[in-house]
Amino acid sequence: MEPIYLDHAATSPVHPEVIQAMLPYYEEQFGNPSSIHQFGRRARQGVDEARGTIARLLQADPSEFIFTSGGTEADNLAIFGYAYQHRGKGNHIITSQVEHHAVLHACQELEHQGFEVTYVPVDQTGRVSVEDVRQALRDDTILVTLMYGNNEVGTIQPIAEIGALLQDHQAVLHTDAVQAFGAISIELDHLPVDMLSVSAHKINGPKGVGLLYVRDGIVLKPALYGGEQERKKRAGTENVAAIIGFAKAVEIAIANREERQKAYFDYCQTFFDQFQQEGVQFVMNGHQTWRLPHIFNVSFPGVHVEALLVNLDLAGIAASSGSACTAGSIEPSHVLVAMHGSDSELVTSGVRFSFGLGNTKEHVQWAAKETAKIVKRLQDQEAFIR
Structure with a gap:
């Protein structure tokens, strides 16, 4: 065997159709999407179409997506970006004990910088209690970050219920959906989250590309400086071919x-x-x-x-x-x-x-x-x- x-x-593994979708952007449409000449415009068109495809399939607006280098950067941008931008409102964050290290280590770093973090426990099935989150909430809580589906044991968290809990609170909700995306239905027009992280290589897309969904009206402090890409929220030349492959992988995964x-x-x-x-x-x-x-x-x-x-x-x-x-x-x-x-x-x-x-x-x-x-x-x- x-x-x-x-x-x-x-x-x-990368899906064969994803590879085929990416190849033209390595061989022919290789321009920098920030360039104004025809090579750049073709690359920009590819990025815009890919963003539109993902937005349509996730039922959100294209302007609400920031392409990143993967799930870790998306998680970090959400956590650090929101914490730094809104520290004037409070310095308390809630997460769980079973998060991916991209979230746990980010929260631990914020603790070193004077933020307070509550790590809510889970039961023997790995699930967070909505009541525990409710009890952990404080007036100065600004962010709740909880994964959608656990990458080790597969347990799905009550994200919709926790989102509903925060409707009358200043805290926003970020969810790491890297493992859940493509495996279960996620429709952002019905899901009460403010930010959501996804990575392409978990859904038969290429490594090195992910995205952060940021609901309209949420303001983040950028983590990178040096350009105005991704609506001034994530500087750096876009990974065009990977973004094209990402969109194709999303299409296949949902279909x-x-x-x-x-x-x-x-x-x-x-x-x-x-x-x-x-x-x-x-x-x-x-x-x-x-x-x-x-x-x-x-x-x-x-x-x-x-x-x-x-x-x-x-x-x-x-x-x-x-x-x-x-x-x-x-x-x-x-x-x-x-x-x-x-x-x-x-x-x-x-x-x-x-x-x-x-x-x-x-x-x-x-x-x-x-x-x-x-x-x-x-x-x-x-x-x-x-």
Whole structure:
């Protein structure tokens, strides 16, 4: 069996149609979109059309989108840009304990600069309580930043309810939708958020491009200076080809979303059924109703995640711990720690399988069987040692 890639939540292969859409902007339409000659005008037309396509599909105005280098920059622009611009209104920010590090580290940096940050907890499914957010709100709260769908366990947060909670408060709502976008429906004309971050490489687009949706009327302090691109909110020559590819990836993702959702839920069930059939000891992580369809996160008591990932890789299965790897060792997942506590065995044995373009039912069935064999062997070894 050929190697099977089940780590699409980390990054995804570029769709062939996306590559074809990008090629002319490397070969022929290579102009700088800020130039006034015909080469520049053609590039500008491509960027404007791509922005319009994304805006139409997300049901927002094109002027509300800022292209960035990816999800991390989009998150940083939203958090730092709003905090710096509106510090006169207050210096309190609310986030959660399970955010992506692009959000957590940004908030930690703001704390070093004198801002106060409340990190609301999550329950054992990884979900934030709306009531906890309500209780954390203060008169000087200026920003609430909560991810839409968790990148490690797939839990979907109650973003609409939290947005409704903030309707009569000065605080604005930013959501990191990098993992959720393309996996579930997001319509900005109905979603009560003020800012939303997205990245192309999670939806079979190119790396190095993302966007920040900024609702009309929201003012941010720019993070970059040196040009008037992106309506003076993000200086720097636009990554034209990547932006074209981004728009194409959005088109494809939205067009076949329901078909993919059904397939990915089926893949998750295949893993679940195989583990049960083989008598594997396992615990599923995340919410079983409010969850992204392409992420299956599971802990195997008695198995260390490093050993499991190495054995999976040797078998030709690419999966992930969903947590950071530093100096060759895997740090405990901050998401699983927030859900289960630092002393839980589930924290050190959690593995994320995530599905996407190129995966088939046959691939997943084989991968599930191989994973079950590997886990049983490792669990039996651990039991023998004990």
